[in-house]
Amino acid sequence: xxxxxxxxxxxxxxxxxxxxxxxxxxxxxxxxxxxxxxxxxxxxxxxxxxxxxxxxxxxxxxxxxxxxxxxxxxxxxxxxxxxxxxxxxxxxxxxxxxxxxxxxxxxxxxxxxxxxxxxxxxxxxxxxxxxxxxxxxxxxxxxxxxxxxxxxxxxxxxxxxxxxxxxxxxxxxxxxxxxxxxxxxxxxxxxxxxxxxxxxxxxxxxxxxxxxxxxxxxxxxxxxxxxxxxxxxxxxxxxxxxxxxxxxxxxxxxxxxxxxxxxxxxxxxxxxxxxxxxxxxxxxx
Amino acid sequence: xxxxxxxxxxxxxxxxxxxxxxxxxxxxxxxxxxxxxxxxxxxxxxxxxxxxxxxxxxxxxxxxxxxxxxxxxxxxxxxxxxxxxxxxxxxxxxxxxxxxxxxxxxxxxxxxxxxxxxxxxxxxxxxxxxxxxxxxxxxxxxxxxxxxxxxxxxxxxxxxxxxxxxxxxxxxxxxxxxxxxxxxxxxxxxxxxxxxxxxxxxxxxxxxxxxxxxxxxxxxxxxxxxxxxxxxxxxxxxxxxxxxxxxxxxxxxxxxxxxxxxxxxxxxxxxxxxxxxx
Amino acid sequence: xxxxxxxxxxxxxxxxxxxxxxxxxxxxxxxxxxxxxxxxxxxxxxxxxxxxxxxxxxxxxxxxxxxxxxxxxxxxxxxxxxxxxxxxxxxxxxxxxxxxxxxxxxxxxxxxxxxxxxxxxxxxxxxxxxxxxxxxxxxxxxxxxxxxxxxxxxxxxxxxxxxxxxxxxxxxxxxxxxxxxxxxxxxxxxxxxxxxxxxxxxxxxxxxxxxxxxxxxxxxxxxxxxxxxxxxxxxxxxxxxxxxxxxxxxxxxxxxxxxxxxxxxxxxxxxxxxxxxxxxxxx
Numbered sequence: 001x002x003x004x005x006x007x008x009x010x011x012x013x014x015x016x017x018x019x020x021x022x023x024x025x026x027x028x029x030x031x032x033x034x035x036x037x038x039x040x041x042x043x044x045x046x047x048x049x050x051x052x053x054x055x056x057x058x059x060x061x062x063x064x065x066x067x068x069x070x071x072x073x074x075x076x077x078x079x080x081x082x083x084x085x086x087x088x089x090x091x092x093x094x095x096x097x098x099x100x101x102x103x104x105x106x107x108x109x110x111x112x113x114x115x116x117x118x119x120x121x122x123x124x125x126x127x128x129x130x131x132x133x134x135x136x137x138x139x140x141x142x143x144x145x146x147x148x149x150x151x152x153x154x155x156x157x158x159x160x161x162x163x164x165x166x167x168x169x170x171x172x173x174x175x176x177x178x179x180x181x182x183x184x185x186x187x188x189x190x191x192x193x194x195x196x197x198x199x200x201x202x203x204x205x206x207x208x209x210x211x212x213x214x215x216x217x218x219x220x221x222x223x224x225x226x227x228x229x230x231x232x233x234x235x236x237x238x239x240x241x242x243x244x245x246x247x248x249x250x251x252x253x254x255x256x257x258x259x260x261x262x263x264x265x266x267x268x269x270x271x272x273x274x275x276x277x278x279x280x281x282x283x284x285x
Numbered sequence: 286x287x288x289x290x291x292x293x294x295x296x297x298x299x300x301x302x303x304x305x306x307x308x309x310x311x312x313x314x315x316x317x318x319x320x321x322x323x324x325x326x327x328x329x330x331x332x333x334x335x336x337x338x339x340x341x342x343x344x345x346x347x348x349x350x351x352x353x354x355x356x357x358x359x360x361x362x363x364x365x366x367x368x369x370x371x372x373x374x375x376x377x378x379x380x381x382x383x384x385x386x387x388x389x390x391x392x393x394x395x396x397x398x399x400x401x402x403x404x405x406x407x408x409x410x411x412x413x414x415x416x417x418x419x420x421x422x423x424x425x426x427x428x429x430x431x432x433x434x435x436x437x438x439x440x441x442x443x444x445x446x447x448x449x450x451x452x453x454x455x456x457x458x459x460x461x462x463x464x465x466x467x468x469x470x471x472x473x474x475x476x477x478x479x480x481x482x483x484x485x486x487x488x489x490x491x492x493x494x495x496x497x498x499x500x501x502x503x504x505x506x507x508x509x510x511x512x513x514x515x516x517x518x519x520x521x522x523x524x525x526x527x528x529x530x531x532x533x534x535x536x537x538x539x540x541x542x543x544x545x546x547x548x549x550x551x552x553x554x555x556x557x558x559x560x561x562x563x
Numbered sequence: 564x565x566x567x568x569x570x571x572x573x574x575x576x577x578x579x580x581x582x583x584x585x586x587x588x589x590x591x592x593x594x595x596x597x598x599x600x601x602x603x604x605x606x607x608x609x610x611x612x613x614x615x616x617x618x619x620x621x622x623x624x625x626x627x628x629x630x631x632x633x634x635x636x637x638x639x640x641x642x643x644x645x646x647x648x649x650x651x652x653x654x655x656x657x658x659x660x661x662x663x664x665x666x667x668x669x670x671x672x673x674x675x676x677x678x679x680x681x682x683x684x685x686x687x688x689x690x691x692x693x694x695x696x697x698x699x700x701x702x703x704x705x706x707x708x709x710x711x712x713x714x715x716x717x718x719x720x721x722x723x724x725x726x727x728x729x730x731x732x733x734x735x736x737x738x739x740x741x742x743x744x745x746x747x748x749x750x751x752x753x754x755x756x757x758x759x760x761x762x763x764x765x766x767x768x769x770x771x772x773x774x775x776x777x778x779x780x781x782x783x784x785x786x787x788x789x790x791x792x793x794x795x796x797x798x799x800x801x802x803x804x805x806x807x808x809x810x811x812x813x814x815x816x817x818x819x820x821x822x823x824x825x826x827x828x829x830x831x832x833x834x835x836x837x838x839x840x841x842x843x844x845x846x
Contacts, residue, residue, distance in 0.1 A: 042736075043738075081472065081475055086470075093463075093467065093500060094470040094471060094474075094496050106476075106492070111475060144604070156473070172651075174604045175803045176604070243736045246806040246807060250828055250832050254832060254839070268806060269813075272810065272814060272817065275835065275839075276817060279838065297698050297699075422660050423661055451658070455657065459654055504654070507650060507652060507655035508655050510650070511656035511658070513618070514647065514648045515647070515716060516640050516643050516673055516720065517672045523672060524675060524677055526680045526681060527664075
């Protein structure tokens with residue numbers, strides 16, 4: 001059985017009020033252990049709702065199996081937040097302790113672990129986030145924006161979740177901050193082999209990190225395919241209000257005008273190869 | 286959910302009530318509340334109730350919403366009813382009922398008092414809700430500011446108070462949303478808010494309150510800068526987009542309410558001792 | 564004369580210039596320009612922006628806006644109505660709950676006649692395309708819409724210049740597009756001087772001039788085409804370059820002759836078409 005199995009999952013906000021909204025509409029898919037999955041969709045497409053279903057914050061209709069346990073059933077959701085770690089958008093806004101150490105230790109402490117175990121986990125999580133041990137005794141409020149963000153992510157990693165779910169972890173960061181947090185994530189994924197689900201508005205970030213992509217549109221699951229398959233359908237992505245990498249559009253345009261190139265190009269490297277191949281092809285023809 | 290609270294909410298619209306001058310609306314609401322306590326006989330209550338229903342109709346606000354605003358007070362209403370029905374002494378309507386050895390008597394007077402009390406509370410909430418439903422918070426604070434402006438002469442910082450109110454009203458929904466987000470995030474780290482004794486529960490609030498305060502201070506600072514950038518320098522020399530000028534409909538409304546008021550007093554006097562006065 | 568001018572501007576948050584946030588900045592911005600200031604966090608770009616309408620005052624040197632010195636207390640209100648500022652967080656700059664009442668905030672502060680305020684508010688909302696929402700609650704709007712309301716709030720002061728401090732950093736792609744479209748419109752149709760602080764290179768590429776900041780100093784100051792030619796330099800200071808620019812860079816390495824400065828989708832398509840056509844012709 002897959003690690004995550006979602007079957008006919010639906011969720012509505014404000015049931016019984018005039019403001020009832022369907023946020024998830026009959027969604028089904030499955031994720032294998034160790035996959036790095038991207039989640040894209042316009043604002044209000046149901047992305048954040050889906051993420052909050054994974055760790056039991058919301059109680060959807062349908063079935064959601066994590067390691068074979070249906071967490072939609074009563075009493076099964078207990079402790080699921082430790083198994084599926086959820087990093088919210090702008091997670092630095094939830095820091096509250098007077099030292100970085102205590103803040104990272106908050107999750108493990110709620111798990112009821114021993115002091116020694118907590119310490120191990122804090123140090124390990126800190127290492128993944130690329131921060132030095134000196135900051136452990138500092139107040140999280142005196143750190144820079146990027147550092148705060150990493151401390152907050154470390155606070156979730158310290159719970160050693162089997163599945164790590166992140167809602168726009170790079171939002172609002174500059175290119176350095178964004179690249180370093182994503183590099184940490186890649187490193188974490190590689191070393192730990194844990195499943196990672198990454199939601200982002202930035203298609204380049206998705207393209208650079210994920211193997212497969214969930215595309216949400218108006219509460220429905222629009223696509224669930226590999227990166228290049230998804231970017232091959234750039235027209236559709238644009239229709240549902242999503243960006244595509246610049247080069248994807250460029251090659252789509254070339255293809256439309258009858259040049260011998262492939263669609264679904266999203267990196268500079270692919271583009272260079274494509275151009276060289278097309279040139280050579282042109283010569284041979 | 287925190288979002289379900291409708292008291293103090295504003296529903297934009299273009300009804301007669303929406304268009305009334307906020308100063309007049311405040312004055313009329315106050316008058317009306319006084320009226321509710323002046324009314325003594327069942328006849329005048331009937332009149333006031335009909336008048337209130339007309340107001341609801343005129344506001345074009347769905348009666349459902351009005352009922353919803355009563356929901357938080359349901360307990361008080363039920364409590365008052367029960368208390369009055371059983372405890373006001375007078376002529377019993379029927380023989381005392383015996384339940385598990387307790388004697389329950391419902392008196393005519395008790396029933397009447399209960400009806401009147403429920404009506405009073407319901408009408409009080411309905412009309413004050415109508416005031417906030419049909420008046421934007423800004424217009425409301427504006428109205429209060431202008432009604433209180435004579436106090437400026439005695440050095441009461443009326444403008445500053447109303448500016449504080451304006452900003453508070455603006456940020457309440459934002460902070461509610463933020464609280465919900467922080468709660469969800471801390472729950473994701475294993476926080477529980479509804480377990481354990483009082484001290485444990487109070488402690489569980491720290492992970493919510495600290496981030497909330499930090500964020501509120503950050504917002505306050507940024508807002509202050511943004512206000513300065515928009516040339517805010519206190520109330521002196523400020524003009525307002527919305528000019529309030531009392532017009533025909535305001536005076537007519539005032540006259541109507543005064544007429545209802547006078548009628549109520551007249552009924553009180555005329556029917557004294559004839560129809561069940563309370 | 565330059566509209567905004569900084570002369571030997573240096574600034575340190577604690578007045579100790581040995582660790583200055585801005586070091587000896589000399590820039591001139593003319594009326595009607597669209598300038599982007601690009602840099603990573605901590606490069607000094609936001610600190611510089613806050614000097615351009617007197618939120619911060621120079622530790623050393625001088626900043627003038629439309630001939631007025633920002634250090635002159637008397638001129639402060641006038642400077643602020645000349646050069647308005649939009650901030651990053653859309654929530655924290657809207658003062659009033661209802662859209663049109665928020666837009667009216669600045670002219671109300673300036674003591675403008677109510678009839679004139681009405682006119683300005685309507686015009687400003689029209690310009691940013693938010694007329695439909697004038698009676699809406701500001702809290703219910705999307706991030707992009709909130710930023711447009713914030714811009715309208717400045718337009719109601721009739722400023723000559725608008726400074727935007729990372730206005731899109733917290734927005735989704737749709738919101739970013741809305742805001743960028745509005746900014747371009749203000750510059751081209753209303754002839755408002757725009758200073759856009761950003762770390763998104765695609766936004767900077769839309770400006771007519773790009774100033775690159777690094778470690779409190781101006782590193783490059785030129786047209787976007789020229790600035791993005793320095794792909795290596797930009798990357799070394801933690802900035803991105805457009806994918807198209809990077810592609811050109813790589814194609815050159817393969818001995819394919821392409822221009823270096825290609826910054827938009829359309830340009831890139833044209834250039835690639837040329838390369839592919841070339842081969843067909845030679846065959």
